[in-house]
Amino acid sequence: MAGPQRTMDRRPVGAGDQRREALLRALDELLHETPLDAIAIADISARAGVTRSAFYFYFENKAACVAALCADVYVGGLAAAGHLADEGVPPARRIERMVDDLIASVRERHYLFRAVLEARRTSSGIREMWTGYLESFVAPVAQHIDGERAAGRAPAGPDSQTLARLLLELSDRMLEHLGPEDNPADRLRAQALAVVWLRSIYGVA
Numbered sequence: 001m002a003g004p005q006r007t008m009d010r011r012p013v014g015a016g017d018q019r020r021e022a023l024l025r026a027l028d029e030l031l032h033e034t035p036l037d038a039i040a041i042a043d044i045s046a047r048a049g050v051t052r053s054a055f056y057f058y059f060e061n062k063a064a065c066v067a068a069l070c071a072d073v074y075v076g077g078l079a080a081a082g083h084l085a086d087e088g089v090p091p092a093r094r095i096e097r098m099v100d101d102l103i104a105s106v107r108e109r110h111y112l113f114r115a116v117l118e119a120r121r122t123s124s125g126i127r128e129m130w131t132g133y134l135e136s137f138v139a140p141v142a143q144h145i146d147g148e149r150a151a152g153r154a155p156a157g158p159d160s161q162t163l164a165r166l167l168l169e170l171s172d173r174m175l176e177h178l179g180p181e182d183n184p185a186d187r188l189r190a191q192a193l194a195v196v197w198l199r200s201i202y203g204v205a
Helices: 004-007 016-029 042-048 051-058 060-070 071-087 090-107 110-119 124-150 160-176 184-202
Strands: none
Touching: 004 042, 004 124, 016 042, 016 051, 016 060, 042 051, 042 060, 051 124, 051 184, 060 071, 060 110, 060 124, 090 110, 090 160, 090 184, 124 160, 124 184, 160 184
């Protein structure tokens, strides 16, 4: 059995996979140089060394390509939200870790985050993508709130889904003001955000 497994491990990456990765890499490189709204699909295709028609084989439009490139930021957000479920630490520390990791995940690809912020003002596709990202966090956060209330660790309060959505929207606004490097203003915003989450869910400072 060892022989076939090694053969599978050495299976070459398909040409289609390579072209898709080349397109994502090209957009990533271009975003270091040019605002997203100034980048054309032809620019991405040319940088990737593929035809324009090849771009449309993998992505419906530029927003879809951006969405794929944003996957790492989204996964980072999921990992940050996972701290809420860590019952081994006090609620305040859970929320602090969530906020800290969320900031770190955005700062890691700050140029991409800024590009998306600029583009969603004018692109309905990118606005829908970002709204979908935020909305995907609502149910898990609401479930956490309901669980904490049921366990007696959090007091009764407003509808959990409504509260979760408001807290996530507030977090999104905080991230909009985030600078590429750590600074006192961002630290104050992060501390304030953590306190708002803690008081809104647990009713404590």
